Amino acid sequence: MKTGDLIRALSADADFRPASPRRALRQALAPAIAIALALYFAILGVRPHLLALLGENPRLVFKLALTFLLAALSARLILRLARPGADTRAVALLLALAPALLVAADLVESLTVPAAEWGRQLIGHNAVSCLASIPLLAAAPLVAALLALRHGAPEHPALAGAGAGLFAGAVGAALYATHCPDDSPFFVTAWYGLAIAFVAAVGALVGARLLRW
Amino acid sequence: MxxxxxxxxxxxxxxxxxxxxxxxxxxxxxxxxxxxxxxxxxxxxxxxxxxxxxxxxxxxxxxxxxxxxxxxxxxxxxxxxxxxxxxxxxxxxxxxxxxxxxxxxxxxxxLVSDVNRHLDELPPGQRNVVRIVAVDGASIDEAAGRLAMTKGAVRVALHRGLAALAVKFRMADA
Incomplete structure (x- = not known):
């Protein structure tokens, strides 16, 4: 088969139009979020008086806002990573905002909370639950994001997989944040950070194989 | 454009x-x-x-x-x-x-190219459609007539065949 022949076959296949990564992500995410929500309500459930607490607890507001910001920005990042030749630097820089904000919050916390309390804030009451729940809630969104990225053409499969893990971890963290009563930025940095990093590492490992094209 | x-x-x-x-x-x-x-x-x-x-x-x-x-x-x-x-x-x-x-x-x-080698390894259904469309220059309609398949089945076989070729290229000599 000569190249001209191949081109003839390719243009005969022009009617077949695969879904863009964005549409694929949207489609895959709907059932994945449903699964995560079902797990959430089955195992964890909403923290009592969540809405009332929002008005009086800035730490809670920050925790929720940060996880939602991370989810939104990492979704943008993976859609960029899925497109060859697309500029990812701007989104990656924007994404660095999330850890920067968290470090800033840690600083504020260290100034407002007495040093003797730091250890208690860091360990909290739910470290183990946090480490287990976030990856569990993130599992279905991770599968969805990886499947959607298969519609894309990531130049760096492991990186795109890590991005998918970051996104899924952030979705899991955002859900978990509405359950867990530990609101200190110290707790969020240590345990949310660890849990999300774990999901990102899994994403990178799977992505390195699954996202090759 | x-x-x-x-x-x-x-x-x-x-x-x-x-x-x-x-x-x-x-x-x-x-x-x-x-x-x-x-x-x-x-x-x-x-x-x-x-x-x-x-x-x-x-x-x-x-x-x-x-x-x-x-x-x-x-x-x-x-x-x-x-x-x-x-x-x-x-x-x-x-x-x-x-x-x-x-x-x-x-x-x-x-004379010998990777694509021919990979083409030979495709399932016969996909291989025949890809060959007829690519080498013989048949349209989807003509291919459907010659292979006694529906147009939809030809389209699916063509697309699957091309996707499978891409995978074979990638997996070759790995």
Missing amino acids: LMRAAMAGDAACYQQLLRSLAPTLRAAARRGLAHAGMAETDAEDVVQEILLAVHLKRQTWEKTAPFSPWLWAIARHKIIDALRRRGRRVDLPIEDFAESLKQDEAEPNM
């Missing part, structure tokens, strides 16, 4: 676009192989692999984005991949491709 018309479903524009890309891709592939000190005779296999990737991944190009960075990112990815499979690890500067754009090269006559 041809790609825009092609993405809107104009098969003739699409074919014209792919034909116009082939010579510059061929020059880039030769350059890439030469750069790594490898035989340029493999270039046509790489060109075909790039064209397959362009086709199967064209949904990742956005109508508002410039076309050539997208194309060269795909070409570069595929050339590097091909070199790696042949046992080289190389980092190709993108400028090499920009220069090769100016060249114009004709398709060589190949």
Whole structure:
């Protein structure tokens, strides 16, 4: 088969139009979020008086806002990573905002909370639950994001997989944040950070194989 | 822009676009192989692999984005991949491709090519459809008539066959 022949076959296949990564992500995410929500309500459930607490607890507001910001920005990042030749630097820089904000919050916390309390804030009451729940809630969104990225053409499969893990971890963290009563930025940095990093590492490992094209 | 018309479903524009890309891709592939000190005779296999990737991944190009960075990112990815499979690890500067754009090269006559080898390994249903459409130049309708299949089944077999070819290229000599 000569190249001209191949081109003839390719243009005969022009009617077949695969879904863009964005549409694929949207489609895959709907059932994945449903699964995560079902797990959430089955195992964890909403923290009592969540809405009332929002008005009086800035730490809670920050925790929720940060996880939602991370989810939104990492979704943008993976859609960029899925497109060859697309500029990812701007989104990656924007994404660095999330850890920067968290470090800033840690600083504020260290100034407002007495040093003797730091250890208690860091360990909290739910470290183990946090480490287990976030990856569990993130599992279905991770599968969805990886499947959607298969519609894309990531130049760096492991990186795109890590991005998918970051996104899924952030979705899991955002859900978990509405359950867990530990609101200190110290707790969020240590345990949310660890849990999300774990999901990102899994994403990178799977992505390195699954996202090759 | 041809790609825009092609993405809107104009098969003739699409074919014209792919034909116009082939010579510059061929020059880039030769350059890439030469750069790594490898035989340029493999270039046509790489060109075909790039064209397959362009086709199967064209949904990742956005109508508002410039076309050539997208194309060269795909070409570069595929050339590097091909070199790696042949046992080289190389980092190709993108400028090499920009220069090769100016060249114009004709398709060589190949007796044995990767694509034929991979084609032989496809399931018979896909293989027959791809062959009839590609080599004999049959339309979807003609292929359906000759193979006593529905047009939908021909379309599906063609697409699956092309996707399977891309996978075989990628997995070859791994």
